[in-house]
Amino acid sequence: MRFTLKKYRLILLFVFFSQFNFMCADEYIPLSGLRDYFNGVITSDRLSGNILLKTDKYSVVFNEMSTLYSVNGRIYPLKDPIIFKDFRMMIPSDAYNTILKLFSDAETSYVVQNGVIDKEDNITEPDDDNGAGSYVYSAKPDKIRINSIIIDPGHGGEDPGAYGFGVNEKDVVLKTGLMVNDRLKNIYKDKKIIMTRSKDIFIPLEKRALIANNALKKYGESLFISIHANANRNQSAYGFETWYIVDKLRRDIVDKASAGNDRDVKNILNSMVNDEIYYESQELARIIQENLEKTIGNVSLNRGIKENVYFVVKESFMPAVLIEIGFVSNKYEANRLTNQSYLNKIVDGIVNGIKEFINGYEKDFSFNN
Numbered sequence: 001m002r003f004t005l006k007k008y009r010l011i012l013l014f015v016f017f018s019q020f021n022f023m024c025a026d027e028y029i030p031l032s033g034l035r036d037y038f039n040g041v042i043t044s045d046r047l048s049g050n051i052l053l054k055t056d057k058y059s060v061v062f063n064e065m066s067t068l069y070s071v072n073g074r075i076y077p078l079k080d081p082i083i084f085k086d087f088r089m090m091i092p093s094d095a096y097n098t099i100l101k102l103f104s105d106a107e108t109s110y111v112v113q114n115g116v117i118d119k120e121d122n123i124t125e126p127d128d129d130n131g132a133g134s135y136v137y138s139a140k141p142d143k144i145r146i147n148s149i150i151i152d153p154g155h156g157g158e159d160p161g162a163y164g165f166g167v168n169e170k171d172v173v174l175k176t177g178l179m180v181n182d183r184l185k186n187i188y189k190d191k192k193i194i195m196t197r198s199k200d201i202f203i204p205l206e207k208r209a210l211i212a213n214n215a216l217k218k219y220g221e222s223l224f225i226s227i228h229a230n231a232n233r234n235q236s237a238y239g240f241e242t243w244y245i246v247d248k249l250r251r252d253i254v255d256k257a258s259a260g261n262d263r264d265v266k267n268i269l270n271s272m273v274n275d276e277i278y279y280e281s282q283e284l285a286r287i288i289q290e291n292l293e294k295t296i297g298n299v300s301l302n303r304g305i306k307e308n309v310y311f312v313v314k315e316s317f318m319p320a321v322l323i324e325i326g327f328v329s330n331k332y333e334a335n336r337l338t339n340q341s342y343l344n345k346i347v348d349g350i351v352n353g354i355k356e357f358i359n360g361y362e363k364d365f366s367f368n369n
Contacts, residue, residue: 028083028090031062038103042089051082051089057360059279060099062091069095071102073276074144145362148192148219149184149354150212152226153177157202162231164328165335169229172337174200176325177227179347187355192219216318223284223354224320229337231329238330239301240346242289243308243322244281280319280361287360288321288353295349296342300326300333319357323350 031053035042040055049064062069067078079094153173155161161169177195184193194215196208208226216222230241285305293302308322325346326333336342 027093028080028085029093029096031089031091034060034096034099034103054279055103058103059276061276062089070276071099073280144221146191146221146223146358148194148215148222149188150194150196150215150222150224151177151181151184152196152208152212152224154226154228155202156197156200159202162229162328164231164235165331167229167328167334167337169231169328170200172229172328172343173227173325174198176343176346176350179343180225180227180350183347183351184354187351212320213317222318223357224318225350225354226320226322227350228322228324230324230327232327233329235329235331238327238333239303240289240292240296240326241303241324242285242292242305243324244285244305245278245307245320277317277319281321284319284353284357285321287357288323288350291353291356292323292325292346292349295345295352299336 031042031051034040035053038055038058040053040058042051042053044051049066051062051064053060053062058072060069060071062082064082067081068075069078070076076095076098078092080092082092083090153170153176155170156174157170159170161173163169174197178198181193181195181198184191192215194211196211197203212222212224230237282305289302289305303324326337328334328337
């Protein structure tokens with residue numbers, strides 16, 4: 001989720017002029033056309049004014065009061081504002097064109113006529129005979145990739161974390177984190193793999209989040225994976241779960257230097273970025289949990305994916321999850337967490353989940369793979 005100062009200046013410059021000089025779009029097209037063709041879902045939040053189009057690979061966020069919109073976290077300007085006609089949301093044709101290009105594959109072109117999408121083979125130029133409101137695309141969006149992965153073993157040093165049956169959380173999650181780190185470095189020679197701690201030392205939560213956000217600024221698109229072990233007074237509790245940030249948490253991600261002095265624009269940008277991070281974190285959590293189910297679900301309980309406001313997840317401005325790999329307060333699970341073979345299976349699940357998420361993410365944004 002990288003937004004450079006240059007990009008924001010261009011966006012804000014567009015917004016400034018568009019506020020004073022709206023030009024009518026040649027045509028407005030219903031958002032439902034994209035929804036129907038790509039089997040998506042449209043939802044709206046009346047409190048924030050956000051309208052979301054969600055497909056299996058993409059999420060597009062519009063705001064009723066904004067001349068900006070986002071596609072999987074990237075911000076784009078609108079030539080004209082969205083409108084509502086006959087109880088339908090209508091978007092300008094320029095936005096329709098851009099979204100369709102991003103949704104399409106490299107070998108496919110589409111004709112849009114009167115809000116209806118048709119796929120046609122080997123179309124490279126507009127057909128003037130199609131009439132008004134007809135556009136043809138051959139999609140080739142820019143390549144986007146995950147550039148860094150931050151691995152965060154919880155606790156450390158004077159903070160042991162949870163303890164049970166001779167097992168310290170800080171020790172088992174450090175060992176797991178180092179194994180994940182080594183595995184990812186072997187897989188991704190072209191990505192920066194970063195550990196918040198690689199030995200038994202205490203790292204404050206604020207510094208962990210700072211390490212992640214500095215990596216985001218330096219390297220671009222990043223993922224944050226925090227690894228923990230659980231505990232419960234009920235010693236029969238066991239299993240694994242993955243947490244991601246709560247939907248309604250609104251963080252101040254876009255700084256003043258990037259958004260300028262227009263509070264409304266900053267709020268809208270913040271809302272869009274927060275929404276995208278939420279949906280991507282939820283997807284990352286789901287995929288990791290599913291892969292852990294494949295590797296350790298036969299002996300441990302799948303407790304599902306859940307929302308919470310963990311500090312390191314809340315303060316890391318990128319897709320971020322916190323994984324609870326098991327309960328040290330459960331005698332049998334604590335024993336398993338000291339077993340190298342079992343930890344290998346946990347690492348398999350985490351790494352396979354990260355790989356699956358990255359493959360989908362980078363495939364969505366690049367057709368050069």
